[in-house]
Amino acid sequence: MTETTFWELIDISKKQTTENKYEQTQFLTNYLSTQTEEEIFSFEEQFQKFYAKSYTSPLWCVAYVAMGGCSDDGFDYFRAWLIAQGKEVFENAMHNPDSLVSAFDTLREQNRGDYPEFESMLGVPLDAYIKKYNFADRDDGIDAYYARLDEFPRVPFPEMVFNWTEDNPESMKKICPAIFAKYWDDPF
Template sequence: MKNYILFAILITTFISCGKTKKNNSEKVDKSEIKEFVKNDKMDKTEFWKIIEYSIAKSNENKSEKEKVIIEKLATYKPEQIIEFELIFRQLIIEADDYKIMGAQKIIEGYVSDDSYLYFRCWLIGKGEKIYTETLKNPEFLSENINQGEEAYFEELMYVATNAFKIKTGKKDEDENFPRDIAIGKGLDYDFGAPPTKGVDWKEEELPKTYPKLWAKFN
């Protein structure tokens, strides 16, 4: 009888522990991605919130990240989608610095007008902390990205346009679309872009300028 009681206690304890573990696991799963709460104002805080949410939902899959951003952005008012584009362009222009270009050269091995633009899009798509810290010191990337990661995110240039089409039902771009309005406000990151900030570099200087990046990617 004593053995039977002891066996029953052990079984009960085992089941109880199993339930506890399961409940804890479920609790973690539910809290992994915070619920997205939209604000009425589109500012940099809201911009980064959308980016961070897309990172959490996409597991660094760029196609999925693009999809999440467009879906969320399309729930805002047209003028807020335009504001998103304005903020995006401000960040692209802010990141136009020779030290960022040097980081791209080390990571990807080459730099062109298009690849440099897509690299800055990728940097924004990595989230506020990586973007901000990298602008301070590109060596920050040495411990915050993986070798072999594709350091470009061209699709980010079109998310506001696609979200605007969904929101307004318009299929063809006109002067009321985010990109045209942004260019009209002087936020051109292409032919009319401001001069690149900082000091230009020579390739042979990069190993000493960014030793951690150089050690990781060369």
């Protein structure tokens, strides 16, 4: 799966979902489960590439401000949400994290109690693999998936160097002034 194909699939999955974001994972899982094993793992590889790329201090700052705090796990789920928004939103956020203000505003306007987090997006390839091979025992499917995943190269995460601190709001305001102005006193 190429990068272009990956983003096209994300965009298609996003267009197929009107009720809630979990429909997006269902669409992706169902689609990938009909593809070859190599396509499932290729999707995982592409996802992990962008997941690692988005492991940045400015994006963590944006998540922290918008959500009124952001743990390690919360940042993982935030980056999964960011990827699920599609190529344009992702690339804009990579160049200017403050550009996410419009995506946050849209999410808030939908008023479904959603946060900019999407934990289940992390399990799409695994779920597709389990569905493809119809494992009766989910644990057996998990074991088989991770044994096979070990055959593929890992995408390394970059070293995180924070350029903000949670006890210095001004340091966060410099990174994302628009998000800070809208969400600091009224986070998700």
